[in-house]
Amino acid sequence: MSKKSGFLLGAIIGGTAAxxxxxxxxxxxxxxxxxxxLEQLDDLSEGKAKEYKNLALEKAEEYDWLGETIHQRYDQAKLTSAEMMDQLKEKASQASKEFETSSKHIVERPEEIIELTSSDIATDLTDVIEGEIKAD
Structure with missing residues (x-):
């Protein structure tokens, strides 16, 4: 097969050179x-242009399904991102409400918070020290 294509290429090049x-x-x-x-160049260009046009039309028909698939996936991604955005807004709203509630609790009863925090720190320090002693 390569001998035939080589011969054909040689014939085309030779004909052009002649x-x-x-x-x-x-x-x-x-x-x-x-x-x-210029006339010969126009004739040659016109032939190539027709070949490329036909090839483009053929490929457009062959891959027609691709455009529809891309549109479907785009619509799906758009819907999914909208759902994710709604979930994110809801979680942010919940976190904001929890923070607001916690802030009010801290402002209303600072003594309890200080007491809880002190005892938590003492417990945490005791656990760390005991862990270090056991490690040695």
Missing amino acids: AAAALLLSPKSGKELRTDL
Whole structure:
């Protein structure tokens, strides 16, 4: 298969080189030569443009399903993020209410808080010291 493709490529390159040589060596004026070259280039470009257009249309049909899938996933992600945002707002509201309640409790009864905190610190320190003694 590679010999055939190599031959085909060689034939195309050789044909192009022969055409270019014939044009360059022909007894035409520069203006005529440029006109001929531009015409051939337009013909070649037009053929390639048609090939690419056909290929693009073919691929567009082949991957038509992809656009629908992307839209579905986008809509799903949008819905999920909206739900997550609502949950986050609710949790933030709950945390705010708990903080407000705790703050009021601290302001209303600071003696209890100080007493609880002192005993907690003493218990924590005792646990740490006992842990260090046992470790040694």
